[in-house]
Amino acid sequence: MMDIKAMVEAQLLDPKYDEEYKAQLKALSEEEARECFYKELSFGTAGIRGKLGVGPNRMHKYLVRSVSYAYALYLKEQQEEPSAVIAYDSRNGSPEFAQEAARTLASNDVKTYLFDQYASTPELSFAVRYLDATGGIVITASHNPPEYNGYKVYHRSGRQLLQEEAGDILRLVEENKEKTDIPFRTAEELIEEGRLEMIGDNILGAYDGVILAAVKNPACRDMASQLRIVYTPLHGVGWRAMHSFAQNFGLTKLYPVESQMHPDGSFPEARQPNPENPEVFEKAIAIAEEKGADLILATDPDVDRIGAMVRGDDGFEMIDGNQMGALMAEYLFSLRQGQGGTVITSVVSTSLVDAIASTYKGRVLRTLTGFKYIGEAMDTLCDNEFVLGFEESYGYLSGLHARDKDAINAAALIIEMALSALSQGKSLLDKQREIEEKYGYYKEGQIVLTLEGEEGAQKIRSLMAGFRDSPLEKVATGRRTELTDYLEDTDLPKEDVIKWNFRGDQWVAIRPSGTEPKLKIYLGSHGQSANDVRNNYRDLENSMKALLEKE
Known part of the structure; x- marks a missing residue:
């Protein structure tokens, strides 16, 4: 049994923590202390992500320093003279955490490039490759609610670290947990010595160039001024790159949602800043109706996800x-x-x-x-x-x-596709219907269970164990034809995912989210009739909801 009180007392007595941190510790209720200390944050689907606060289950500067020191050691194992790029988005604490990470890396023999302004996740991935760096970090919690922040870690190729690589960093964190003399110098000293270098417009300009160059059909630019688009970055950092693309491509009718343009980690008009959620489009739809827009685009705070709505016969429809x-x-x-x-x-x-x-x-x-x-x-x-x-x-x-x-690369492609359709007198919704006529009808969706805290984490583990102990044999649409447990049955790395295929071309998959306290159940249905697919999907969804209610 964990002695949470003793763990809190140990941090209160530890000289490593400053008075501000200790004041937050003292203010914790018994229940809050348990949530902050019952486990340690670890690498998930997209790096480390957690609520801001104190203790091992929260994001704070001491966690950032600890992981950054381990990452510095890891990078020095990869290359004799390593380098890393660090970016940060508009979330609360992101600039400060980025400074913490940069000073730690640069103080420990890693040449460090730190953006001097907000920069997105795809801009960081690009910069790692562009500067031929050994790795990178972006401080973000992507589309999570405002109380979260996170720490994504990158490979020299520009991708995020795989689980085995992240495990090496966690090993180094553990090995150095008691170290009290981690070198940590001032930014001014590090810049003067050339260990820390501020970057910005030159890298971002190069990124803008590759986004424009990636347009597959340049002829679409001839019609760019005809397309009316409303865009919102949802208080994130997407406007700079989106505006640059619009100017360079000739999009003269790009209308921003002004009240959501300013980077703000509190996300006042998008408490769940996820472009998967139709609710975040509410203000954008009102502006789109006013401007007669054809297309609405929304990007999440770190600009790696994008949602789109297209004008249809009965208003705007989500794709x-x-x-x-x-x-x-x-x-x-x-x-x-x-x-x-x-x-x-x-x-x-x-x-x-x-x-x-x-x-x-x-x-x-x-x-x-x-x-x-x-x-x-x-x-x-x-x-x-x-x-x-x-x-x-x-x-x-x-x-x-x-x-x-990359949501800006995706925005450019969506705009290009919309212009191509417009040249034929069509919209993206028309193109979607053409795909259905050509390939048949497909419908996918999710059931999402939000299960927070220690009790929620135990419930998720229990549900996954239950599905393994008693695998689904049938659903309303038919019997099971195939079962794949990604902890055991594939050549892919082991992952906590189970997938079932059923008669009638239906499927279900289940996995814990790697970024949020959620259990995700994915559903899919395929057929030649839209009505049949709709009915089969509904039956599949009802089967799974009924099953989950029993658990």
Whole structure:
């Protein structure tokens, strides 16, 4: 049994922690102390992520310093004279944590490049490659609520670290946990000695250039002034790059949601700043109606995810992550003139892309959830073989400039596709209907259980164990035809995911979220009739909800 009180007392007596930190410790209630101390934050799907606060289960400067010191040791194992790039977004604490990380790395013999302004996750991935750095860090919690922050760690290729690599850093954290003399010098000293270098406009300008150069059909620019777009960065850091692309591409009718443009880690108009949620589009829709816009785009705070709404007959309609991935795959393959190519996506993303790739003599590679695996797979391909990487969770990459999902690269592609459709007198919704007519009907969705705290974590473990002990044999739509447990049954790295296929081309997958206290149940249905698919999906969803209510 954990002695939480003793753990709190130990930190209160430890001279490593300053008075501000100790004051927060003293203010904790018994219940709050348990939540802050019952476990340690660790690497998930996208680095370390947790609520701001004190204790081992919270994000604070001492955790950042500890992990950064371990990362410095790790980088020195990788290269004799290592270097790293550090970026940060608009979240509360991000600039301060970035400074903490930069000073720690630079004080421990890692040449460190620190952005002198907000920079996004894809801009960090690009910068690691552009500067030929050994690694990188971005301080962000992506689309999580405002009480969260996080720490994403990057490989020299520009992808996030894989679990085994992250495990090496955690080992170094553990080995140095009691170290009290971690070198930690002032930024001024480090800059003067050339150990710390501030970067900004030159790198971001180079990034803007590759975004513009990635446009596949330059002829679309001739119609750019005809497209009306509303854009919101949801109080994140996306406006700089989006505005740059609009100017360079000739988008003269880009209308920002002014009240959501300023970077603000409290996210006053988007408490859940996730472009998967239709609610975050409320103000953008009002502006789009006023301006007569054709398209609405929203990016999350660190600009790696993007959501899109398109004007339809009855107002604006959301295109979900699977539908957008399919639209992108169809468009990009159609431009390749029979060259084939490879789409990389996750095991819980739509199987529609398999049908699309097959039609164009291409192929689909399936990875575990987490764009780091897509980034890893990209490096196994020849450059001209890569077509698209995407996940159902609104993350896309169609360029070779980065190895993480890129919402600005995706925005440019969505705009290009919208212009291509406009040149035919159509919209992206029309293109989506053409895909359904060509390949059949696919519907995917999720059931998400939010289970917070120690009790919630235990419930998630219990549910996963229950599904392993008593695997699904049938659902309303039919009996099981295949079961895959990604802890045991594949050549992929071991991951806590279970997937079932059922008769009638239906499937279910279940996994704990790697970034939030949630259990995610993914559902998929396919058929030749829209009505049949809709009914089968509803039955599948009801079956799973009924099963979960029993647990």
